Amino acid sequence: MPVLRRGADLPTRADVVVVGAGITGAAVAHELARRGAHVVVLDGAARPGAGATGHSGGMVRAYDEDPAIAALALPSLAAYRDPARWASGRAPLRAVGAVTVADPARGAALRRAAARINDALRSSAHVVSGAAEAAGIHLAGGIALVEPEAGWVAPAEVTDDWLRQAVADGAAVHCAVRVRAVEDDGGRPAVVTDAGVIRAGAVVSAVGPWAAGPVRGLSPATLVRTRSIQVSIVERRPPAPPHATFVDLRTGRYAKPAGTDRTLIGMPHPVWDSPVDAPPDPAHVQATVSALAAHLPWLPAARILTTVRAADAYAPAPAGGAASGLLEGTGVPHVWSVRAWNGGGVKTAPEAGRRIADAVAAGALSPSV
Numbered sequence: 208m209p210v211l212r213r214g215a216d217l218p219t220r221a222d223v224v225v226v227g228a229g230i231t232g233a234a235v236a237h238e239l240a241r242r243g244a245h246v247v248v249l250d251g252a253a254r255p256g257a258g259a260t261g262h263s264g265g266m267v268r269a270y271d272e273d274p275a276i277a278a279l280a281l282p283s284l285a286a287y288r289d290p291a292r293w294a295s296g297r298a299p300l301r302a303v304g305a306v307t308v309a310d311p312a313r314g315a316a317l318r319r320a321a322a323r324i325n326d327a328l329r330s331s332a333h334v335v336s337g338a339a340e341a342a343g344i345h346l347a348g349g350i351a352l353v354e355p356e357a358g359w360v361a362p363a364e365v366t367d368d369w370l371r372q373a374v375a376d377g378a379a380v381h382c383a384v385r386v387r388a389v390e391d392d393g394g395r396p397a398v399v400t401d402a403g404v405i406r407a408g409a410v411v412s413a414v415g416p417w418a419a420g421p422v423r424g425l426s427p428a429t430l431v432r433t434r435s436i437q438v439s440i441v442e443r444r445p446p447a448p449p450h451a452t453f454v455d456l457r458t459g460r461y462a463k464p465a466g467t468d469r470t471l472i473g474m475p476h477p478v479w480d481s482p483v484d485a486p487p488d489p490a491h492v493q494a495t496v497s498a499l500a501a502h503l504p505w506l507p508a509a510r511i512l513t514t515v516r517a518a519d520a521y522a523p524a525p526a527g528g529a530a531s532g533l534l535e536g537t538g539v540p541h542v543w544s545v546r547a548w549n550g551g552g553v554k555t556a557p558e559a560g561r562r563i564a565d566a567v568a569a570g571a572l573s574p575s576v
């Protein structure tokens with residue numbers, strides 16, 4: 208856990224205030240602090256990663272159907288694999304493999320994607336077709352892009368590591384400090400919190416699902432909505448085999464190992480405008496078990512241990528693609544909102560953080576306040 212502060216010693220000035228200490232805010236704060244900015248991170252919760260990040264399955268892979276997201280996911284996977292990028296000295300990636308199941312008609316596109324991934328990462332991605340199963344996952348009539356070098360990370364652990372690095376580079380991380388509004392103070396932002404006001408050169412809002420009902424001054428131009436995400440952890444006992452992470456593009460169903468004898472399962476739960484703390488939906492738990500049995504035949508006999516329901520921010524893909532649309536203005540000068548991640552913010556966070564920091568550093572650090 209990085210050095211966390213409360214409200215009492217809140218600074219009055221910063222180059223950049225990052226609102227939100229989820230995985231996105233932590234990535235941005237780390238990258239900005241590395242570039243020499245004086246960064247203050249604020250989170251209303253008592254600890255970092257208490258939002259979507261703390262509930263997330265953390266599945267990471269290079270492949271995505273959306274080329275703009277794939278362009279973020281591929282270098283992000285490289286970062287998650289590289290021990291030199293982490294304060295802990297250990298790469299956070301659990302490389303259990305990733306299986307993307309798709310309609311057989313997508314074979315040629317998946318083969319091209321595998322070749323691109325292997326060129327960039329020196330990995331062994333490949334397409335499995337005409338087989339019943341790959342890496343412990345039944346393919347249910349689909350074909351599979353298998354990325355043996357992908358897998359999952361623990362998002363809270365990644366968040367902590369980045370905040371630790373940011374603090375080592377001079378950042379301050381204040382938890383239990385809620386931002387109430389961001390105002391235009393003579394052309395530069397004033398961040399009004401319940402512990403005082405910070406005058407900043409720029410503000411990056413990385414409030415995740417809270418972007419759907421933002422505080423004054425943090426509304427992104429695009430309409431953002433919350434959507435429920437519900438996952439369950441089940442016991443996986445022999446003879447149930449170990450397996451890779453997987454997602455079926457035809458249905459949106461997914462699973463990942465969550466330890467040596469546990470598996471996380473999920474499928475789309477399209478409940479819009481869902482509160483971040485809504486209670487689990489028992490009917491969806493049963494529907495998820497039944498649906499996932501096509502991929503994990505041992506599932507109906509497995510014990511369900513826990514169910515977690517949370518939400519992420521959803522918005523249409525930015526018009527110019529993810530590369531141009533990572534940040535949106537809010538109407539207050541030098542205040543930007545990070546794009547909604549539509550349920551996939553972990554697999555893109557390292558590269559998104561780097562690009563956002565580049566954009567903010569280029570446009571906002573001079574003159575400092």
Ligand SMILES: Cc1cc2nc3c(=O)[nH]c(=O)nc-3n(C[C@H](O)[C@H](O)[C@H](O)COP(=O)(O)OP(=O)(O)OC[C@H]3O[C@@H](n4cnc5c(N)ncnc54)[C@H](O)[C@@H]3O)c2cc1C
Pocket residue numbers: 226227228229230231232249250251252255256257258259260261262263264265266267362384385386387413414415416417422436437438515516517518519548549550551552553554555
């Ligand atoms: C159950 C679940 C499973 C998922 N699985 C995957 C997966 O396998 N792979 C993947 O890539 N993605 C996955 N996702 C999506 C991914 O976790 C999210 O996209 C990502 O965590 C979003 O991070 P964030 O930092 O943008 O938001 P959050 O983690 O929600 O952080 C926002 C922070 O802002 C703070 N905040 C809000 N308002 C204020 C305010 N006014 N003042 C101060 N602080 C404020 C909150 O306290 C919170 O800590 C999953 C999500 C869920 C919920």
